[in-house]
Amino acid sequence: MRGTLPVTLGATIVLLVAAACGGGPAPIPQPDPDSLAAAEQMRRDSTVVVQAERDSVQRVQAEARERVQREQQAQRDSVVRIQQETAAVAEALSARIHFDFDRSVIKPEWEAVLDMKIAILQANPMLTISIVGHCDERGSDEYNIALGNRRALGAKQYMVNRGIEAQRISTSSMGESQPAMMGSGEEAWSQNRRDEFVIASGGDGLVQPGS
Amino acid sequence: MTRMFAKSPVIAAVLFCAIIWRGEDALAQREGPADQGVRVGITYAPGTLPGLLFLGSGRGVFLDSVRAILRRDLDYSDRFEMITIPGNEFLEIAGLVEGGSAPLSEDEAGSVANYALYAALRVDFALDVSKSPDSGAAVTLFDVRGAAVRRRLTVENGDVESLEFRANVHRLSDAVVLAATGTPGIATSRLLFVRRGRLYRVDSDGAGVTGIAASGNVYSPTWHPEGKDFAYASFPGDSRVRIGSLDGESGDAHLIIAGVDGTQDFAPAFSPNGVTIVFARAGAEGTDIFSYNLADSCCLQRLTVGRFSDNLSPTFSPDGRQIAFVSTRPGSPQIYVMGSDGTGAELFAPFDFGVTGNSYAPEWSPDGLNIAFHREIGGSPQVFVMDVSSRTVKQLSSAGRNEDPTWGPDGRHLAYVSSRTGSSQIWVIDLETGRIRQVTRMGRVRLPSWSSRLD
Numbered sequence: 001m002r003g004t005l006p007v008t009l010g011a012t013i014v015l016l017v018a019a020a021c022g023g024g025p026a027p028i029p030q031p032d033p034d035s036l037a038a039a040e041q042m043r044r045d046s047t048v049v050v051q052a053e054r055d056s057v058q059r060v061q062a063e064a065r066e067r068v069q070r071e072q073q074a075q076r077d078s079v080v081r082i083q084q085e086t087a088a089v090a091e092a093l094s095a096r097i098h099f100d101f102d103r104s105v106i107k108p109e110w111e112a113v114l115d116m117k118i119a120i121l122q123a124n125p126m127l128t129i130s131i132v133g134h135c136d137e138r139g140s141d142e143y144n145i146a147l148g149n150r151r152a153l154g155a156k157q158y159m160v161n162r163g164i165e166a167q168r169i170s171t172s173s174m175g176e177s178q179p180a181m182m183g184s185g186e187e188a189w190s191q192n193r194r195d196e197f198v199i200a201s202g203g204d205g206l207v208q209p210g211s
Numbered sequence: 212m213t214r215m216f217a218k219s220p221v222i223a224a225v226l227f228c229a230i231i232w233r234g235e236d237a238l239a240q241r242e243g244p245a246d247q248g249v250r251v252g253i254t255y256a257p258g259t260l261p262g263l264l265f266l267g268s269g270r271g272v273f274l275d276s277v278r279a280i281l282r283r284d285l286d287y288s289d290r291f292e293m294i295t296i297p298g299n300e301f302l303e304i305a306g307l308v309e310g311g312s313a314p315l316s317e318d319e320a321g322s323v324a325n326y327a328l329y330a331a332l333r334v335d336f337a338l339d340v341s342k343s344p345d346s347g348a349a350v351t352l353f354d355v356r357g358a359a360v361r362r363r364l365t366v367e368n369g370d371v372e373s374l375e376f377r378a379n380v381h382r383l384s385d386a387v388v389l390a391a392t393g394t395p396g397i398a399t400s401r402l403l404f405v406r407r408g409r410l411y412r413v414d415s416d417g418a419g420v421t422g423i424a425a426s427g428n429v430y431s432p433t434w435h436p437e438g439k440d441f442a443y444a445s446f447p448g449d450s451r452v453r454i455g456s457l458d459g460e461s462g463d464a465h466l467i468i469a470g471v472d473g474t475q476d477f478a479p480a481f482s483p484n485g486v487t488i489v490f491a492r493a494g495a496e497g498t499d500i501f502s503y504n505l506a507d508s509c510c511l512q513r514l515t516v517g518r519f520s521d522n523l524s525p526t527f528s529p530d531g532r533q534i535a536f537v538s539t540r541p542g543s544p545q546i547y548v549m550g551s552d553g554t555g556a557e558l559f560a561p562f563d564f565g566v567t568g569n570s571y572a573p574e575w576s577p578d579g580l581n582i583a584f585h586r587e588i589g590g591s592p593q594v595f596v597m598d599v600s601s602r603t604v605k606q607l608s609s610a611g612r613n614e615d616p617t618w619g620p621d622g623r624h625l626a627y628v629s630s631r632t633g634s635s636q637i638w639v640i641d642l643e644t645g646r647i648r649q650v651t652r653m654g655r656v657r658l659p660s661w662s663s664r665l666d
Contacts, residue, residue, distance in 0.1 A: 102543065102569065140571035140585070140592075140614065141658060142431055142478045142491065143537060143544050145446070146498035146521040149475070153495065170473055173493055174447050177428070 082205055089206035090199060092116050093129065096180075097155060099193040102139065104150035106158050114158050117197060119209035121164050126202030128168045131155050134196065135176045136189035148173030155195045170200060260644075261335035261391070263291035265301035266324075266353075269342045276371040277348045277380055278340050283416050284384030284398035285338075287648065289624070289641035291391070294334050304339060329355040336361070336391050350383060352390050362390035374419050378665075381414065385664070397621050399665040402650070403432040403441055404637060405658045410443065412457070413637070415619065415661070417650040426453055431478045431658055435485055438662035442467070442479040442488060450475035452490050468503050468511065476501075478524050482551070483531045489514065491523035500525050500536055500553075514553030526575045526582075527551065535559055535573045535582055544569045546584050546597070560584065560597050560604055570595075572615050576622045577663070583616035583625055594627045596642065607640060617661040626650065626661050 095117075097110035106114065121127055133148030152171035160166050181188040263285060265278060278301060286293050296302055304323065329337050334355050343349040346368040354361040366383045369376035381398035388396030400415045408428035413420045427448030434441050440456045451470045467488065470476065474494035481488055489502045498521040504510040515522035520539040527534055531551060538547040541558065545567070549556035559582065560570060568587030575582055580599055585592040586606075592614040594607045607613075611631035618625055619639070629638045634654035640647045 138587070138592075139544070139569060140524070140537075142524045143521075143569075143571050145475060145477050146491065146493055146523050146539075149493035149498055150521065153497070171495070172447070172450075172473075173475060177447060 085208055085211075086204070086206040089120055089124070089208055090203065093120050093199065093206075094197050096194045096196055098190060099151055099195075101136070101189070101193065102147065104133075104147065104154045106154055111158070114155060115162075116209075118159050118162050118164055120206070121159070121168060123209040123211070124202065124206050127206065128170075128200040128202055130170045130172065130198045130200045132196045132198065133171070133173045134178060134180070134192055134194050136192040137176050137179065137184065138189070139176070141175060141177075144175035145173050148175050151193075151195050155197075260290060260292040262294045262333045263336045263338060263391075264294045264296075264329060264332060264334040266304040266337050266339040267301040267341055268304055268339075271342075272371055273368060274340060274342060274348055276376075277350075277366055277383075280377060280380040280416070280418075281338070281340065281350070281384050281387070284381060284396065285387065287416055287639075288384070288388050288396045288398070289644050289646055290388060290394075290396075291336070294332055301340070302337075304341075324353045324358075324360075326353070326355050326358040329353070338387060350387070352387055354391075362387070374421065377414060377419055381416075394621065395664060397619050397624060397664060400438070400620050400662045401665070402617070402626060402637065402662065403434065403443075403660045404651070404656050405429050405432060406653065406656050410455075413651060415639075415650070417648075417652070420651070420653065423455065423457070425455055433480055433660045434662045435481050436483055436663055437485065438665045441660070442481065444477035444479060444490070446475070446477055450477065452476045452479045452488070454488075467505065467508075480525050480527060482527050483529050487551075489525040489527070489534060491525070493521075497521050498523050500534070502551075502553075512553070514549070514551075515556065522547075524572055526573050528575050529577055529579045535575055537571055537573065544571055546570050546573050546582065559602070560595075561602055574617055576618045577620055578622035580622065583618060583627075585614040585616060585627070594625070594640075596625070607642075613638075615658055617659050619661050620664040626659050628657055628659060 095113050097106065097113050099105075100107065117129075121129070131152040133151035133153075135144035135148050135151075139147060149171065152173060156166070156169045156171050159169060176192070179188065179192045180194060181191040265282060267274070267278065282293070282300070285291055304325075324337065337353040337355055339349075339351040339353070341349055341351075343365055345365075348366050350364045350366065352361040352363075353359070364383055364386055366379050369379060378399065384398040385396035388394065388398075397415055401419075402413050402415065403423075404411055404413065410423045410425040410429040410432055411420055412423055425443060425445075427445035430444040430446035432441055432443040435454075439458050440454055442452055442454045444450065444452050449470065451466055452468055454465060454467050468476065468490075471492075471494070474492050476490050476492050479488055479490040486504065486506045487502050488505055489500055491498050492501050497517045497519070499517050500514045500522050502510075502512045502514055514525075514534070515536075515538070517538075517540075521544075522536055522538045524537040525534045526536070533548055534551050535546060535548045537544050538556070539545075540547065540556075541562070541564065545558060545562050546560035547556055548559035559573075562570065570584055570586040571592070573582050573584040582597045582599060584595055584597070586595050588606070591612045593609060594613045594616045595604050596607060596616075597604045607625070608627070608629065611629055612635075613627055613629045613631070616625050616627040623642050624639055625642060626637050626639045628635050630636075631638070632649070635656050636652065636654065637650040637656055637659050638647055639650055
């Protein structure tokens with residue numbers, strides 16, 4: 001509807017001009033109404049095109065932004081996932097095991113903890129670890145170095161017996177020098193008689209066993 | 212006597228009181244045969260220590276410091292009964308040094324001593340500390356029973372706060388003990404110990420606590436036989452044995468034995484001639500004792516092959532032929548002995564399987580007669596001494612935790628860490644009299660090592 005009104009106006013002007021030509025002075029040259037209309041049409045059309053182009057660019061830009069954001073989000077999610085998985089694996093790897101007083105044998109209740117570490121080592125072939133043996137304050141300072149060493153060796157032997165290469169596990173002893181819990185009494189002592197497991201190398205991007 | 216009384220009525224009054232005060236004891240003792248007749252030489256009945264009385268003239272920071280250190284050293288030697296005059300640190304005696312001129316000759320000095328009075332006070336030795344006319348102090352030891360001057364000594368003037376001054380007076384003390392008893396004292400000796408990973412030294416009387424620069428966290432310090440160098444392990448750190456020295460730059464303690472990856476070295480001990488050092492090495496095969504030749508910097512040798520047992524905390528016999536150590540061969544840590552070449556290892560301190568507590572930290576006495584160690588009894592460690600020839604074991608402590616014994620150079624004093632007052636401190640027990648005294652007063656003290664006598 002909006003398009004027909006200018007066309008009607010243009011036709012009316014043409015008719016009026018033609019009537020004035022008869023017997024009167026030479027007609028004043030008039031622009032071709034069709035070209036006027038066309039120019040007007042073009043002007044109008046180009047505005048529409050520009051607008052459309054503008055809209056299209058904005059849409060494309062928005063889409064690109066969205067895509068980038070989506071990709072970044074996906075990347076972030078994946079990094080977080082990897083970090084979370086690495087952290088979960090590292091946490092499982094660092095779980096301590098504990099010992100009876102003056103003993104270095106692996107008690108059955110700690111075997112599952114070591115089995116998990118074995119699975120992690122198998123799922124992450126670049127991973128190497130260090131086992132550090134600790135003691136409670138009883139026994140002489142010097143004896144506790146030897147005992148802590150035995151405790152680290154005990155856990156290593158358990159894992160080597162189940163297929164982990166010996167060179168992937170180093171051992172050392174802290175004796176009684178680094179208690180996990182201060183105090184004298186079985187509560188503190190039982191916490192202090194332990195092996196700690198530390199990542200030595202290959203600890204980035206750890207994967208869960210079976211993943 | 213008349214001479215002294217004539218010179219000072221005050222002294223006469225003090226002496227009178229002193230005689231009254233000592234008189235009761237003297238009466239009580241009079242029935243014993245030991246006090247009858249004349250005692251000759253230095254012999255005394257077991258349990259009866261010779262009485263020692265301080266004499267002197269003049270005061271001042273220097274003289275009083277000499278007297279205080281000397282008195283404490285002689286008291287801590289546990290070889291004298293210190294006889295005191297109420298209200299006085301020493302018995303005033305005039306005339307030993309005349310007007311700042313040369314000291315009296317031995318005969319003259321003897322003539323001013325009131326032997327009869329000292330004898331009445333049950334004094335066997337009187338020790339005069341007075342100003343020397345040159346500089347420093349002159350010390351005269353009187354043998355009361357023999358009514359003669361036993362020895363005259365001097366000590367140089369010095370800064371009374373300095374370690375050097377203290378060392379000089381300790382030397383004097385040891386000379387006095389030697390002159391009086393025929394056996395040198397132990398006052399010049401000192402102890403190393405560890406507190407919060409730092410290495411310290413302390414004179415055997417508990418004074419002069421000084422930090423020693425050392426590498427890393429110090430563990431198991433031990434003296435070289437000559438008492439100037441020492442070895443220790445740096446633990447956990449790089450866990451290697453280092454040797455430091457109190458002479459010169461102790462900070463650059465050197466690494467003596469190259470480490471092996473995956474091992475930790477600790478518990479060093481020197482052989483009596485200082486040529487060999489033995490230590491424990493923990494590694495993939497457990498813990499075993501190794502020896503190393505310090506003189507030639509060579510010849511690392513493994514002395515024990517534990518396989519399924521750990522072997523550690525070695526200590527040489529004073530003849531260098533044997534090494535006592537801790538072994539877990541019997542299933543729990545116990546005291547073993549072997550030849551210094553590692554042969555002939557056998558159980559040393561007897562134990563009953565399942566009954567006797569874990570035993571640790573042996574140290575062979577300087578006279579070779581005893582081994583001190585600590586053993587778990589009823590949940591806390593206590594100090595034990597084993598007679599080497601009979602292999603009989605005696606428990607020395609019972610209050611609190613008592614551990615890591617180390618012998619004094621006289622073989623009758625034993626220092627160890629005790630928690631009897633609540634905090635871990637070094638204490639010393641005299642095995643002859645059973646007397647104990649506290650050495651350190653700083654808490655969290657551990658792993659003491661007592662030096663030999665120092666010149």
